[in-house]
Amino acid sequence: MASDQVEMRKSVTPGAVSMLLSNSSPDSPSDIPEIIVQVVDLKPIGSSSTRFTFMASDGKMKLKAMLPTHFSSEINSGKLQNLGLIRILDYTCNSIPNQPEKALIVTKCEIVCPSLDMEIKSDVKKEETGIILKPKQEALIKSDAKKEELGMSLKPKQEMVTKSAVQIVREQHGNAAPAARLAMTRRVHPLASLNPYQGNWTIKVRLTNKGNLRSYRNARGEGHVFNVELTDEDGTQIQATMFNEAATKFYPKFELGKVYYISKGSLRVANKQFKTVQNDYEMTLNENSIVEEVEGEAFVPETKYNFVRIDRLGAYVNGRELVDLIGIVQNVSSTLSIRRKSNNDTIPKRDITIADDSNKTVNVSLWNDLATDVGQQLLDMVDTSPVVAIKCLKVGDFQGVSLSTLSRSTVVINPDLPETKKLRSWYDSEGKGTSMASIGSNLISPNSKTGSRSMYSDRVFLSQITDDPTLGQDKPAFFSINVYVSFIKPDQTMWYRACKTCNKKVTEAVGSGYWCESCQKNDDQCSLRYIMVVKVSDPSGEAWLSVFNEPAEKIMGCSADELDRVKTEEGDEKYQLKLKEATWVPHLFRVSVAYTEFMNDRRQRITVRAEAPVDCAAESSYLLEEIHKLSVS
Ligand SMILES: [Zn+2]
DSSP states (O other), X not given: OOGGGOOOOOOOOTTHHHHHHHTSSOSOGGGOOOOEXXXXXXXXXXXXXXXXXXXXXXXXXXXXXXXXXXXXXXXXXXXXXXXXXXXXXXXXXXXXXXXXXXEEEEEEEEEEESOOSSOOOOSSOOSSOOOOOOTTOOOOOOOGGGGGGGTBOOOTTOSOOOOOHHHHHHHHHTTOOOHHHXXXXXXXXXXXXOOTTOOOOEEEEEEEEEOOOEEEEETTEXXXXXXXXXXXXTOOEXXXXXXXXXXXXXXXXXXXXXXXXXXXXXXXXXXXXXXOSOOSEEEEEXXXXXXXXXXXXXXXXXXXXXXXXXXXGGXXXXXXXXXXXXXEEEEEOOOEEEEOTTTOOEEEEEEEEXXXXXXXXXXXXXXXXXXXXXXXXXXXHGGGOOEEEEEEEEEEOTTSSEEEEXXXXXXXXXXXXXXXXXXXXXXHHTGGGSOOEEXXXXXXXXXXXXXXXXXXXXXXXXXXXXXXTTTTSSXXXXXXXXXXXXXXXXXXXXXXXXXTTTOOBEEEOSSSSEEETTTTEEESOOEEEEEEEEEEEEXXXXXXXXXXXXXXXXXXXXXXXXXXXXXXXXXXXXXXXXHHHTTTOEEEEEEEEEEEEETTEEEEEEXXXXXXXXXXXXXXXXXXXXXXXHHHO
C-alpha cells in the first residue's frame, strides 16, 4: 500500500494536552498557540442536545473536556463527529472537585476535520496503516475489541487493511476500485446503528429512490440539491441529501436499483415534516463522501406502497404524512407553466383527475418532469383509463383536498399489482358508468370565501371558541368542529320565504304572490329556506350555531318546504319527531366565528359554513395523526 504518500495535514498538535494544562487560564485568546486535539468519546451530557463532553486527545494524553453549548449545532448537524479534530481558540482548565485531574472547558473552537478514521495513537509505529495523519505519525488500532468500531474487519494474518478516505477516492478515480476485495475486508454497519455522534462507518445500501437535481436560491445564494432514499439489507431506510458540488458529483453516479458502499457522510436529526422513510436521522453527503458501486448486486427495487383510498384522504390534509395513491386516470390537463414566486422560474405542472372504488375523485398536480414525461404519456393514453400508482404525495387543502407530487414522488402507469386488477374490474363493471364527486367537494362550502379548507384543518373543541371572546373580533375566524346536535328548539322560526331566483327574502305582495325587493319583481311562488339555530355539544361544552339552508338540510334530512309540509299537514307531533330524529347525530362542521351587533349588544356568533358526515375511519386516522404529532414534538 502506498499510504505513506498520502498527505492529509490533519492531525493533532503534539503535546497539546500538556500545553493546555500548563496554561490553564490564558489571559487572551491571542496568547494561545495552535492547539489541535482529537475529539474522542464525544457524547451528550445525559439527554441534553446542547451539552457535550469528550476526551481531548493529542495521541498520547487525554483530558476530560466540554464543548461550548453553542457548538452543539455543529454536532447535531454532523459537522463535528466523534474522532473529529478541533482547533481550540479559547478555554479554561478547571479543577474537578475531589478529583486530582482537571477538566478542559472549551469556550471557543473551530472544526479542523469532521471525523478521522480512527483514534490517533502516537506511541506505536505501524507501517501499513492508511490513516490520514501527518508523516511520521502513525495510527494504531487500539485493541481487537475496538476493531469493530473502525468500520472494517481485518483479514486474517494481516493486521492492517483499513483504507483511508483518500485511498478509496484515489482508487475510484483511478477506476481501480476492487469492489469485491473491499467487500471482503470491510465491515458494513447496519443503517439502524448509525447516529450523529459516530465518526466512522460504512454502509451497504440499495438506491431505492432518486430525486431530481433541483436548483434553489436562498439568502446565501444559489445552488442545487438532490436527494436519494437508501435501503440496507435489513430494510432500514434513510434519506440522503447532497448539495452543490456533492450533488453535481453524485447525481450521475447514483442509479436507481444499484447497490453502493457509502462512507464519510454525516447524520442529523431528521426533519419530520415530510416523512417518507422511517428514520430518526437523515444523511448529508458532501463532496468528500465516498460512494462506491457494488458490482453485480443491482436489482429492481420493489416499491412498497401504502395506499390510501380517496375517501380517506381528508384525514391527511395539511398533515405531516405523505400518502400513496392508486386509481383510474379520468382526466389529464395540458401542461401549464407556473411561475415560482421565490425566484421567478417557471415550472411545468399538469393536473390529473383520479378515481377509485370509493366512488370519489381527487385532483393530483404533477410537477416538473412528472408533468412533462409521465404526464404526457398519461394524456396520450387517457382514453384507455389507465391505472396509476403514485408514491409520496403531499395532501393539501386546495379545493378541500388536493394532492401534489414532490421531487421524490414516483408515478407508475398500470403497475403490476393486485390493486391494479381490482380497480380495473371495478371500473369496467361499474365505475365507468358512475358519476363521481370530488372528495374535496363535500368537505368545503362552495360559498365560503376564506374558509374553504378541509373538515380536518383547524380542528378545535367548542370551548376553544366559546372561551375566547377575542375570536372573530376583527375578522371572521374559521374552524372545524366534530359535534353532536344536542337540541333544536321547536318554537323558533326555522325558515324564511325566499325568492326562487335569488334566494333573498320576499314579502307577501299586495293582492297575491311574493315581492322580491332584490329582483324588483313579483312571483306567485316562493320557496322556504332554513335559517335556524341549533345547540351542539362536544366533550368540552356546548354552543349555539346559526345554520343556513344547505347545511340545515343535511342536519334535518329534508328541505324546509318538506318540513313545513309535515308541520302543516301531519301535525305538531310529527314535526317534533322530525326534530328529535335530527338530534344526537354527529356532524363535522366548518364554522366561522364573527361578531354581530344587535340592539347595542355585540355577540360572538358561530355560523355553520359546511357540513360533512363523520367518517369514523377517516376520523380515526386523523386522531392518530394528531397523537403522533404530540409524541414527536
Ligand atoms: Zn329575487
